[in-house]
Amino acid sequence: MKTRFLIFVFAITFVSNAFSQETTYFPERHAKWQEKTPNELNINSQLLDEAVKFANDNEYSGSRDLRIAILKGFAREPFHEISGPTKKRGGPAGVILKNGYIVAKWGDIKRVDMTFSVTKSFLSTVAGLAYDNKLINSADDKVANYVWDGTFRGNHNSKITWEHLLQQNSDWSGELWGGKDWADRPPRKGDIDDWKYRELKEPGTVMEYNDVRVNVLAYSLTHIWRQPVPQVLKEHIMDPIGASTTWRWFGYDNAWTVIDGIKMKSVTGGGHSGGGIFISAEDMARFGLLFLNNGKWKNKQLISESWIKKATTPSQPNANYGYMWWLNKQGSRHWENLSENIYYAAGFGGNFIVIDKEKNLVVVTRWLEPSKIKEFMTKVEKSLN
Numbered sequence: 001m002k003t004r005f006l007i008f009v010f011a012i013t014f015v016s017n018a019f020s021q022e023t024t025y026f027p028e029r030h031a032k033w034q035e036k037t038p039n040e041l042n043i044n045s046q047l048l049d050e051a052v053k054f055a056n057d058n059e060y061s062g063s064r065d066l067r068i069a070i071l072k073g074f075a076r077e078p079f080h081e082i083s084g085p086t087k088k089r090g091g092p093a094g095v096i097l098k099n100g101y102i103v104a105k106w107g108d109i110k111r112v113d114m115t116f117s118v119t120k121s122f123l124s125t126v127a128g129l130a131y132d133n134k135l136i137n138s139a140d141d142k143v144a145n146y147v148w149d150g151t152f153r154g155n156h157n158s159k160i161t162w163e164h165l166l167q168q169n170s171d172w173s174g175e176l177w178g179g180k181d182w183a184d185r186p187p188r189k190g191d192i193d194d195w196k197y198r199e200l201k202e203p204g205t206v207m208e209y210n211d212v213r214v215n216v217l218a219y220s221l222t223h224i225w226r227q228p229v230p231q232v233l234k235e236h237i238m239d240p241i242g243a244s245t246t247w248r249w250f251g252y253d254n255a256w257t258v259i260d261g262i263k264m265k266s267v268t269g270g271g272h273s274g275g276g277i278f279i280s281a282e283d284m285a286r287f288g289l290l291f292l293n294n295g296k297w298k299n300k301q302l303i304s305e306s307w308i309k310k311a312t313t314p315s316q317p318n319a320n321y322g323y324m325w326w327l328n329k330q331g332s333r334h335w336e337n338l339s340e341n342i343y344y345a346a347g348f349g350g351n352f353i354v355i356d357k358e359k360n361l362v363v364v365t366r367w368l369e370p371s372k373i374k375e376f377m378t379k380v381e382k383s384l385n
Contacts, residue, residue, distance in 0.1 A: 024360065025100035026289065026298050029242030033282065036101040038383070043103055047383035048096070052106050054376055059092045060350040060367045066114055066271070069349065074272065078183045078192055083252040084268060084275030089113045089349070094365035095285045096380065097292075109281040112246050113366060116347030118284070119249070119276040120214060123269045124166055124324035126221055126229050128307035129236050135224050139163040139310060139323075147220045151176075156200050164203045165217040166323040167315040171201040172213045177255045177266075179212040179273070207318040214269030214324075215255075222257060228264045241286045241297050247279040269324075271348065281364045288353040288362035312343045335374045338381055346373075359384050 027033045038045040062069035066086045074080045093107025130136045136146070139162045144152035152158055157172055164170035173181055185208070186195040201208075218229055225232050230249035238247065251267040252275055258264075268275035290296075295303040311323035319331040328335050328342040335342070344354040350368035354361075354377060363380055365373070 023099055024289075024293055026293075027100070027242060027286070029244075033102050035105075036098070036103055038103050041098045041101070041103060042384075043098065044383045044385075047379065048104050051376060051379035051383060052094075052096075052104050054372070054379055055094055055365055055368050056092050056106055058369045058372045058376070060369050062349060064089050064091075066349070070271065070274070073348065074185075077186065079180065080183070081273065083178065083254070083273040084271075085250045085278075086271070086274045087112075087114055087278060089367060092365075092367045093281050094363070094368075095281050096364075097285055097289060097362040098384075099360050100289055100292075107281070107366070109285075109364075110244075110246075112248075112278050112280050113351075114271045114349075115277050115279050115284070115351050116271040116349060117269070117276075118345040118347035118351045118353060119271070120269045120324040121345035121353070122233060122249075122277055122287070123214065123218055123221070123229070124311055125237060125303060126225075126232050127162065127166060127217070127323070128303050128311060129232060130221060130224055131307055132304045136162055139166065143220055147223050149223075151216065151219070156203075159203050161203070162217075163323075165213065165220070166311075167204075167207065167317075167321060168209055168213065168324070169201075169205065169207045169315060169317050170203050170213055171206065171208065172216055173200055174216075176212055176215055176219065177252045179215065181210060181212045184210045184212045184272070205317060207315065207321060211268070211270050211272040215266070218251075218269055219255075219257065219266045222264065222266050223259060226259050229267050237287070237290070237302055238283070240300065240302055241290050243283045243286050244280065247277060247283050249277045250275040281366055284353050284364045285362055288355055288364060291355050292357060292360065292362050335377060338374075338377060342377075346370075356381070 025034055038048050065088050090108055090111045090113055093109055095102055095109050096104040143160055143162055144158045160170045160172055182195045222229055249267050251265045255266045256263055257266050270276045294305045295308050311325055313322055314327055314329050315321050319329040320327050320333040325343045326346050329340050339358050341358055342356045344352055346352050350370045352365050354363040
């Protein structure tokens, strides 16, 4: 009798586990992504349609010629110029996944466009892969112990850890590829002399969104991987998740370094001066689905859960920022009435990858007026209630 009972419990557990593994669908490479109607997944189709209409009606107001949008958007920065590739963008586009299935889409989700600072979340992932592969022993290690060419020389820069770079609170001081750290997104007050000769902040104490310092992270990762960062992402993440072959990751025109006698490009963490990742909404959704599933694609762990936990933990200076992922915690960027466990990648011009594990939801939206993202997500989430 006891034996029969144990067999019965084992059978129930096996079926339960098998069912839970099937709750999230993963699309094969080149296959048509399976879709389900909102009603099949208990989603209010009318409210979801309203959210999609909202996204289409609130296109980013900047020029579709992104050279113009970039130069206008960062016009107040001294010496700012286009230093890497750009591409004219398309119109609003996006895709919403529930349990991995497409429940809504709009625009051309296969069109390759610039993605700006969404790139930072991909860069953070490359750092996570370095951690998982023991190339970085700890995020608390000083980068100067790994990159000894002078990039982290000096009393201030020598204190900087990998975590400081990932959380954008390093206050790294210097110049890279012609970009001066103090000239990137300078304070609203003061002038060039004030910015240039400012008092440096202790690493880890103040967050400052700064592409020069993000590019220093990309450069440092290139040196510890000893190969181009896009190749690392392709081999370890994009190929295993079945991404298309259309995405590209660019650096500035002059951003070359030599490692082991091989000349290679150091990429950027955004499109602030051109460059960054150019990608389709569909491939962005695959990346989001990987994170929704705690770094696991089907049955293969591509990036560790421990790294994702680190990456989505609030930094000390900014509760809304982790390792180059934005977090919906209580703070200046909090989306009220939405889960505090939501996290997302965000880029200039209204590019977003939003992960909501509680609802098993991935939302990719492109060229949405950035100030409208909270309202848009509120409409999406309302359709699930």
